[in-house]
Amino acid sequence: DGGITQSPKYLFRKEGQNVTLSCEQNLNHDAMYWYRQDPGQGLRLIYYSQIVNDFQKGDIAEGYSVSREKKESFPLTVTSAQKNPTAFYLCASSVWDSENTEAFFGQGTRLTVV
Amino acid sequence: AQKITQTQPGMFVQEKEAVTLDCTYDTSDPSYGLFWYKQPSSGEMIFLIYQGSYDQQNATEGRYSLNFQKARKSANLVISASQLGDSAMYFCAMSPHSGGGADGLTFGKGTHLIIQP
Numbered sequence: 297d298g299g300i301t302q303s304p305k306y307l308f309r310k311e312g313q314n315v316t317l318s319c320e321q322n323l324n325h326d327a328m329y330w331y332r333q334d335p336g337q338g339l340r341l342i343y344y345s346q347i348v349n350d351f352q353k354g355d356i357a358e359g360y361s362v363s364r365e366k367k368e369s370f371p372l373t374v375t376s377a378q379k380n381p382t383a384f385y386l387c388a389s390s391v392w393d394s395e396n397t398e399a400f401f402g403q404g405t406r407l408t409v410v
Numbered sequence: 411a412q413k414i415t416q417t418q419p420g421m422f423v424q425e426k427e428a429v430t431l432d433c434t435y436d437t438s439d440p441s442y443g444l445f446w447y448k449q450p451s452s453g454e455m456i457f458l459i460y461q462g463s464y465d466q467q468n469a470t471e472g473r474y475s476l477n478f479q480k481a482r483k484s485a486n487l488v489i490s491a492s493q494l495g496d497s498a499m500y501f502c503a504m505s506p507h508s509g510g511g512a513d514g515l516t517f518g519k520g521t522h523l524i525i526q527p
Contacts, residue, residue, distance in 0.1 A: 331517075337519055337520075338518050338519045340517070341514040341516075344514045386453075388455075398457045398460065399515060401455035404453045
């Protein structure tokens with residue numbers, strides 16, 4: 297059953313700690329993305345990757361880091377430099393193909409700083 | 411830069427009525443794609459419909475249709491015969507070129523739709 301798996305679903309972090317959110321896809325998609333969603337807001341792009349070992353900053357990359365060592369995996373690290381990390385984080389993937397129009401999303405990880 | 415504007419923060423609609431959710435966009439890209447996603451309270455994003463900027467006809471997917479008016483830069487979502495399960499947040503989004511949005515999507519702030527029995 298193909299799809300995108302994000303883990304964990306809920307994550308609590310103490311201030312000053314780094315934390316890594318997992319995102320795995322078995323859709324054989326080239327492109328993967330991380331978005332952040334704050335209450336009552338739309339999604340904002342943090343980082344994206346179109347190919348293994350390459351990634352680009354999105355609109356709000358400060359305080360975050362990513363890696364893309366495998367096509368299937370695109371983990372996001374929320375560093376202590378991120379001043380307001382409490383949010384809902386969504387991972388997505390897509391095929392970079394003009395005939396394919398859809399980005400598939402995971403179930404999301406809700407991060408809370410305590 | 412691209413921008414999506416959704417002017418309806420919330421809407422209440424009677425079950426079985428048709429619903430129109432507004433979306434206007436701004437871009438300098440000659441080629442782009444427009445998307446609508448549904449987000450239930452559980453949080454996942456569900457793809458509903460897509461319209462490419464060069465598509466001549468409005469997109470339709472079951473009860474969903476996209477009213478694309480290029481000159482007005484609008485891409486309204488129409489849901490026919492609304493159902494209680496349609497209650498959710500709805501987001502309009504665009505990509506910088508027609509296709510899968512491999513550079514990432516720009517989202518609006520969403521419309522919270524509530525269907526009343």
